[in-house]
Amino acid sequence: MSILIDESSKVLVQGITGGEGKFHSRKMAEYGTNVLAGVTPGKGGQKVNGVPVYDSVREARSDHELDVSVIFVPAGFAKDAILESANNGIELIVCITEDIPVHDMTEVYRYVRNFTKSRLLGPNCPGLISPGKSKVGILPGDVFQQGNIGIVSRSGTLTYEIASELTNYGLGQSTVVGIGGDRIVGSNFIEILQEFDGDPDTDLIVLVGEIGGSEEEAAAEYIYRELSTPTISYIAGFSAPKGKRMGHAGAIVSGNEGTAEAKARVLEEHEIEVGRSPSELAGIARDLLD
Numbered sequence: 001m002s003i004l005i006d007e008s009s010k011v012l013v014q015g016i017t018g019g020e021g022k023f024h025s026r027k028m029a030e031y032g033t034n035v036l037a038g039v040t041p042g043k044g045g046q047k048v049n050g051v052p053v054y055d056s057v058r059e060a061r062s063d064h065e066l067d068v069s070v071i072f073v074p075a076g077f078a079k080d081a082i083l084e085s086a087n088n089g090i091e092l093i094v095c096i097t098e099d100i101p102v103h104d105m106t107e108v109y110r111y112v113r114n115f116t117k118s119r120l121l122g123p124n125c126p127g128l129i130s131p132g133k134s135k136v137g138i139l140p141g142d143v144f145q146q147g148n149i150g151i152v153s154r155s156g157t158l159t160y161e162i163a164s165e166l167t168n169y170g171l172g173q174s175t176v177v178g179i180g181g182d183r184i185v186g187s188n189f190i191e192i193l194q195e196f197d198g199d200p201d202t203d204l205i206v207l208v209g210e211i212g213g214s215e216e217e218a219a220a221e222y223i224y225r226e227l228s229t230p231t232i233s234y235i236a237g238f239s240a241p242k243g244k245r246m247g248h249a250g251a252i253v254s255g256n257e258g259t260a261e262a263k264a265r266v267l268e269e270h271e272i273e274v275g276r277s278p279s280e281l282a283g284i285a286r287d288l289l290d
Contacts, residue, residue, distance in 0.1 A: 002130035002175040003150070003195040003202070004092055004119075009134050010065055012057065012090065013038040014081045015072035016048045020096070024072065024138050025049055031141045033134045036064045057088045070094045070127060070136050078123060079104040086116040094136050095122035098182065105184040112186060120186025125178040126156040139176065147172015149285060150196040150229075152189055153208035154181050154215070158236050158278075162208060165282040171289065174202040181210065189219035197229045204230050204289060206281065207272075209263055211237035216263045224270035230288055232273045234281045235260040 011028065015021040016038025026049045029035045035051055037060040044055035054060040057069070069085040071078060071094065078097040085093045093112075100123045112120050121128065127137010132146035138156075143164040149171055153159040159178055166173065177192050179185055189207060196202045205227075209216035216235065223231050237260040264274040273288075275281025 001199050001201040002133060003192075003199050004128055004175060004177065005068060005130050005134045005136055007032070007034075007130075007133040009034060009068050009092075009136070011035045011134075011136055012060055012064075012066045012069045012085070013051070013072065014040075014057070014069055014085065016040060016051065016053055017043045017046065018072055020138075021072040022048055024070075024096075025051060027141070028070075028135055028137075031135045033136060036066060057084045057090070061088055067091045068094065068136055070096065071122075072096055075099045075101070079108055082108050082120065083111065086112050086118040086120075090118055092136075093118050093120045093186070094125065094127050095120065095180075095186070096125065096127060096137055097122070098124035100124075100182070102183060105182065109184050109186060121177065122180040122182075122185060124182040125180035125185070126159060128175060128177045129173075130175045131173050137178070139178075143167060144176060145172035147174065148201055148203040148289075149173045149206060150199065150202040150204070151176040151206045151208060152192040152196070153178050154189075154210050155208055155236055156181070158210075158234075159208055162206065162234060162278045162281060165278040166206075166285060169282045169286050171282065171285055174199060183213075189215050190222045193219065193222065193227060193231070197227050202229060204232070204285060206285065207231060207233040209233060209235045211235070211260050211263070212258045214258070217266045220267045220270040220272055223272055232275065232281065232284050232288065233264075233267050234275045234278065235263045235267075 017040040129135035131144040
């Protein structure tokens, strides 16, 4: 099995006529993802990579059964794109766009959670992939291999590196989920951990964190008290200078809090092994599964 997406997922691409939308919709289709429709206001009636384009999500849904949307629109329009999908019953919304204003995401987060049945991943996330079945977003499909390890990550590029290390060890993945690195994201570690814990084909979970915030510490407590699936972790930023923001908007360290060492210490105190490099993490995974 897998979580959130599989070979039956039916995908809508918002912003499909832009450069990123065109490129990644083609890559998703080449991977085997069911990319059925695209939306760009004012561009309805066109086709991109053979995919019909509509002026609105409502129009696209009138012609196609759709359950996943992936968003490649500029930051200033991303709030409206997310809300449009949520208001039209899209079950999973994957927002790749970064640098969305915080006040926009504050409104989106509250509305999607409290007034819709949609789940939001991102913004500023790479998307997700169930290897051999479907990929939604910008992940490079060739580094992933079908298997029984679930990955949930705040990072993007680092996720690919860790998956590649696991694949090189002959360790495949059930689903790989990027939750995004902005200050406000639609889904957190704990919610994705719960999904993996309910997946009978996920035998090990890898949590990929980074400096800043307290999401990893909250996840460590949940894993220790509630999770039945074995979990290991990697934290990016062991060499990051204090007080520096590294990469993501949420990756900022305050004093001694939020550092990689502090997060690793909390995880290890909760009996979660932490790899200090992607290759070390892959070795830990191999040993646990053996």
